[in-house]
Amino acid sequence: MALGSNHVTKTTADKFIPEIWSDEIIAAYKANLVAANMFSKMSFKGKKGDTLHIPKPTRGSASVKAASTQVTLIAATETEQQVLINKHYEYSRLIEDIVETQALASLRKFYTDDAGYALAKQVDTDLIQLGRAVGSGTAYSTAASTTNAFIGSNGTTVYNSSSSNAAALTDAGIRRSIQRLDDADVPMTDRCMIVPPSTRNTLMGIARFTEQAFVGEQGSANTIRNGLIGDIYGVMSYVSTNADSGAGSSGADRICLLAHKDAFVLAEQMGVRSQTQYKQEYLGTLFTSDMLYGVAELRDSSAVALAVPA
Numbered sequence: 001m002a003l004g005s006n007h008v009t010k011t012t013a014d015k016f017i018p019e020i021w022s023d024e025i026i027a028a029y030k031a032n033l034v035a036a037n038m039f040s041k042m043s044f045k046g047k048k049g050d051t052l053h054i055p056k057p058t059r060g061s062a063s064v065k066a067a068s069t070q071v072t073l074i075a076a077t078e079t080e081q082q083v084l085i086n087k088h089y090e091y092s093r094l095i096e097d098i099v100e101t102q103a104l105a106s107l108r109k110f111y112t113d114d115a116g117y118a119l120a121k122q123v124d125t126d127l128i129q130l131g132r133a134v135g136s137g138t139a140y141s142t143a144a145s146t147t148n149a150f151i152g153s154n155g156t157t158v159y160n161s162s163s164s165n166a167a168a169l170t171d172a173g174i175r176r177s178i179q180r181l182d183d184a185d186v187p188m189t190d191r192c193m194i195v196p197p198s199t200r201n202t203l204m205g206i207a208r209f210t211e212q213a214f215v216g217e218q219g220s221a222n223t224i225r226n227g228l229i230g231d232i233y234g235v236m237s238y239v240s241t242n243a244d245s246g247a248g249s250s251g252a253d254r255i256c257l258l259a260h261k262d263a264f265v266l267a268e269q270m271g272v273r274s275q276t277q278y279k280q281e282y283l284g285t286l287f288t289s290d291m292l293y294g295v296a297e298l299r300d301s302s303a304v305a306l307a308v309p310a
Contacts, residue, residue: 022274025289028116029272034240035124038192039261040298044085044269052083052267052294083267083296089122090290091115097283115289119272121242126295128194128244130264131257134303140246140255149246149305150177152199152256159253159307161246166253166307168202169195171209177258177304178233184301190261191235196243196254199308200229203237245310252310259303268293 044052056079063072093111132141135148140161149159153167155176167173174193181191195203203209209230229239235258246253270292277286297303 024112032120035127040265054081085294092288152306152308193237200239256306263302
């Protein structure tokens with residue numbers, strides 16, 4: 001027997017069908033992370049409190065054992081690194097019913113992608129800007145004339161943000177910066193370098209960095225997917241428009257950051273969370289995606305900042 005055409009369909013019951021914003025935005029968030037995937041990450045999820053305490057024990061040294069004598073005892077007052085969980089960022093849109101009814105499905109796709117991108121960019125920005133204080137120097141983001149950042153051309157000359165003496169990255173600058181990490185006993189594995197687009201342009205003009213040994217078989221494809229531009233002397237290098245800016249006389253200098261993954265840490269207390277709520281007074285749906293986290297420098301000698309022109 002025919003039941004007619006008055007069926008309850010996805011269209012007629014649309015307001016009773018739950019959305020899946022959260023999964024879509026988490027996927028977009030992860031896809032857009034660059035720096036957060038290179039540095040240490042610690043989960044603080046489900047824990048109460050506003051500060052994460054990370055022990056920082058002091059390395060000991062071996063002692064000569066003399067005959068018929070007691071061993072040499074080693075004792076040190078250990079320290080800790082505190083990570084303040086003080087960064088709470090959100091992305092919100094109020095979607096009125098008329099838009100929900102008339103707009104194409106691509107509108108929602110844009111909002112989910114945009115929310116993931118916005119939150120990922122903020123996390124990456126906070127991590128990258130930790131490079132402003134590497135070496136315990138004055139932050140290069142100020143107008144101070146002396147900092148612990150170096151210029152890209154040689155990796156030796158101190159960056160003067162007042163006179164803006166930034167210089168294009170060279171092979172010599174890269175090798176000198178790698179030596180700084182070597183001299184500080186930083187592990188040779190898990191190193192990375194984040195550079196601005198202007199520096200990728202410079203690297204493409206240096207013959208040795210355009211050879212197959214540098215870019216690898218998937219070099220160009222990886223650049224499209226995740227910013228990977230190649231392996232420079234064992235250091236995986238990425239291009240990011242989010243690379244930090246120095247002060248400079250015009251404020252236009254950019255920063256290349258060479259670092260080990262343990263130089264910085266991201267502590268997440270609440271990962272990306274997405275919620276929707278119907279607001280009758282506005283005849284629309286409020287969509288909000290947010291997260292709660294903190295960042296901190298773990299090992300000061302495990303990163304080097306190089307100033308280059310924009």
